Amino acid sequence: MTNNPTEPAIAVTGLRRSYGSQVVLDGIDLHVPEGAIFSLLGPNGAGKTTMVEILSTLIRADAGEARICGHDVVRDPDRVRAAIGLTGQFAAVDNFLTGEENLLLMADLHHLGRAEGRRRTADLLDRFDLGKAAKQAGATYSGGMRRRLDLAMGLIGNPRVIFLDEPTAGLDPRSRRDMWQIVRDLAARGVTIFLTTQYLEEADQLADRIALLDHGRLVAQGTPAELKRRVPGGHVELRFADDLALAAAAATLNVAPDPADESLVLRVPGDGGVRSLKALLDRLDAAEVEVDGLTVRTPDLDDVFFAVTGQPASGVVPAAASATVSASGSEKVTAR
Template sequence: MTTSTTAIEVSGLTKSYGPTAVLRGVDLTVPTGTVYALLGPNGAGKTTVVNILSTLITADAGTARVGGYDVRTDSDAVRRSIGVTGQFSAVDELLTGRENLRLMADLAHLPRIEARARVEDLLGRFDLADAADRRASTYSGGMKRRLDLAMTLVARPRLIFLDEPTTGLDPRSRRDLWQIVRELLAEGVTVLLTTQYLEEADQLAHTVGLLDAGRLVAEGTPADLKAQAGGDTLDDVFLALTGHSATPGTDTGTDADREVAR
C-alpha cells in the first residue's frame, strides 16, 4: 500500500444490473487507521461497494482508489494491499483450522519458517489453538468466523474489508469479533465494515455512512449523526433520514445486491 493519509477514496460510484440501479453516485473517503462503517438494510448496496473496491466487479461509472491504487487500472496492486472477509465464509470445512491457515500462507508465498510462526500466532490470537487440528466442519459459527478473519490476516494486510462479519452470530461471538477489530485498529489497520447492526456501527466506527437504496444519505461520526437527527441512537438517525429502519429483516426491495454476493 502506498503511504497516504487516505486509505479509500470513492467518487460518483454507480452500478446497475439491467434496469435495477444498485449504486447511485456514492462518494466516500476513509482515512488511514480508522474504522468506517457502511450501515444499511439488506439490498442497500453495501456488498456491491465492497465488491467494487476489492476488484471483484467493476463500476459502471465513478472512480475509486484503494491504498492509493486505482481499482480499475491497478487492480493487482489493490488485491495485494487488502484482505477481505465476505458474507460467505472462505473456510474449507474439509481442512483443519491449521491447514486452512497454512493454505493461505502458501497462497501468500510466505517463507516456510515465517508461515509456520504466523499460523501459530493467529491460532493463539483467535483462540483456536485447542481446535487447530480439528476439521473446520466441527467448528461453531463463531469459531468459523474467527478462522475466516484469521485467514484474511495471514499476509498482514493494512486495509481490510469486513462485509457483515457478525451476521448470524450469537451476542458473545459478535462481541469477540468487535474486540478483534479494536485490536487491529490499535495496530494501525484500516477497516471498512458493512453492517446492518446499529450497535455494531456505534461501537466500532469513527465514521458511519448511511446507505439507503444505493445512495449515501448521511455521513459522520456516530455522535454527529445522532445530534443531526435529534435522536439517541443510530436507528433514530436512519428513521429520521429514510423513514424506515436499518435493522435486520428490513429490505428496501432491491435484490440485485444480494445476487452479486452469491
C-alpha cells in the same frame, strides 16, 4: 505505507453500479483515513455488498473511481489485492482441513516461504484463541470459531485494509462481542477496517465514522455522535420517591409532569451531555429536591435512519439502549 502519506486508505468518487434497470450505487463519494474503522449501514439490498465487491476488485463499477492505498482498483488490481483482506458474509473455511491447514493453505496462496507461513499461522492461531482447536477439522468449529478463523485467513498476508462484510451475521451475542474486540485490536495496530453490517449496535460500538446507504445513495455520513445529534427527542427521565418531590422538581425546572403517567417520573428535554446533566442536577440540589434515580434517553442510529430516509431501517437490526443511573450511582443498560 501509501504512495502519498496524505491520501486516505480508501478514496471513492462518483461510484455507480447498476444491474439492468436497477441502480444499486448512484454516485457514491467517500474517504476513509488509514487506521480508521468505517461502517457502511443500510437495509438488505441497499448496495453494501456491491460496494465491497467493487473495492475488493471482484466486480467493476459502471462509472467513477476507487483507490485503495493509492492504487486504482481497475488499473492496478494486483496491488490492491496485495493490500487488502476480505471476509465475506459466509466463512470461507474448508471443512475438511484443520484450522492450521486452512491458514497454511492461505500462506501458500500468498507465496510465503514455508518457515514464514508457519510463523504467521502460529501467531494468528494464538491471537484468535484457536490454538487448542488448531488440529481439528473446520467442520467441528462453532459459528464464532469459524468466523474467527475466516478473519485470520484474511490476515495471513498482513493487509493494510480489511473489508468485513456482515462479519457477525448469525453469531450469538458473546461471539459477536469477541469479534468486536478483534476488530478494535486490528484498528489499534493501524489496520483500516471497512465494515458493512445490519447491526446498528455494532456500528455504534465500533465505527469512527458511519455512512448510511439508502436506494443507492449515501444519505448521511459522520461519527455516531454527530449523526445522533441530527435527531431531536433526547431527554432525561428523573424518578422521585413521592408526589411532593415530583411537584417540587417540576416547579424548579418549569417542566410539567405527564398527567397520564403515574410512575413519579419527570421528563426533561436535553441532549444528555455531561455539562447539561450536571447543570440540571445542580438546580435540583440548590432547591433541595432529592432525585431517586435518572435515565438518559438519547436518539439512536435507528432514529437517525428514520430521520434521513423517512422510513424505518427495514432489514437493519436496531439495538437502542440508554444509561440508567440509580440514586446509589450504579449503572445498567435499559432497552428502549
